[in-house]
Amino acid sequence: MNKKVMYISFIILIFLLIIFLNANPKVETTNYKGSLKKIGDDWYLNTGDDFFKLNLAPEDFLFQNGIELKSKAGLNIYGILEDEEIIVHNIQVKGSFFPIRDEKGNPLRQKKTIEKEYYIVNPKLCIGCRLCEIKCPVQAIKMENGVAVIDADLCTACGICVNGDGKRFKGCPVGAIKSFGAIEKADTK
Numbered sequence: 573m574n575k576k577v578m579y580i581s582f583i584i585l586i587f588l589l590i591i592f593l594n595a596n597p598k599v600e601t602t603n604y605k606g607s608l609k610k611i612g613d614d615w616y617l618n619t620g621d622d623f624f625k626l627n628l629a630p631e632d633f634l635f636q637n638g639i640e641l642k643s644k645a646g647l648n649i650y651g652i653l654e655d656e657e658i659i660v661h662n663i664q665v666k667g668s669f670f671p672i673r674d675e676k677g678n679p680l681r682q683k684k685t686i687e688k689e690y691y692i693v694n695p696k697l698c699i700g701c702r703l704c705e706i707k708c709p710v711q712a713i714k715m716e717n718g719v720a721v722i723d724a725d726l727c728t729a730c731g732i733c734v735n736g737d738g739k740r741f742k743g744c745p746v747g748a749i750k751s752f753g754a755i756e757k758a759d760t761k
């Protein structure tokens with residue numbers, strides 16, 4: 573092989589390497605620790621020195637994977653800071669990190685199989701009237717800090733808290749309870 577061929581081969585190799593790296597960008601994440609705060613519909617992380625908005629995952633994704641966020645709770649995450657907002661890649665739940673984005677930053681979809689419809693109370697709308705707690709036939713609803721919270725393990729998805737009992741109770745009077753459809757099969761990505 574003469575020098576010219578070797579030189580051209582080397583250039584082609586470099587060119588292919590650049591294309592490969594650009595096609596498979598991997599992102600470097602940073603560890604952030606702090607306490608959670610909810611403002612409006614958004615979650616923020618207070619690290620003590622800074623205050624960042626969190627770009628998490630849809631509410632139903634977090635719910636399905638047992639990620640429950642509470643104001644003032646300590647949070648340990650890995651993510652990428654972009655314009656004062658952290659794009660969250662991993663979130664620590666009960667001692668182990670749970671991935672919510674893949675290594676290229678694409679959101680992961682739900683991984684758990686949920687075979688029944690499930691219900692969530694929006695704490696911003698709940699007025700604490702306790703009607704749903706009284707009417708739930710399996711005592712799946714408890715009041716916490718003045719708002720209703722549904723235990724997904726107990727809930728049988730009867731729908732009474734949303735639609736009423738067919739008698740006088742017409743369901744949550746302020747529409748604070750939302751149902752999500754059953755997911756028949758676990759998705760991967």
Ligand code: SF4
Nearest residue numbers: 698699701702704744
């Ligand atoms: S019925 Fe609605 S407003 Fe009343 S406690 Fe239940 S969720 Fe809250």
Ligand code: SF4
Nearest residue numbers: 708727728730731733
């Ligand atoms: S759907 Fe039925 S079982 Fe589930 S929380 Fe509402 S009333 Fe209770």
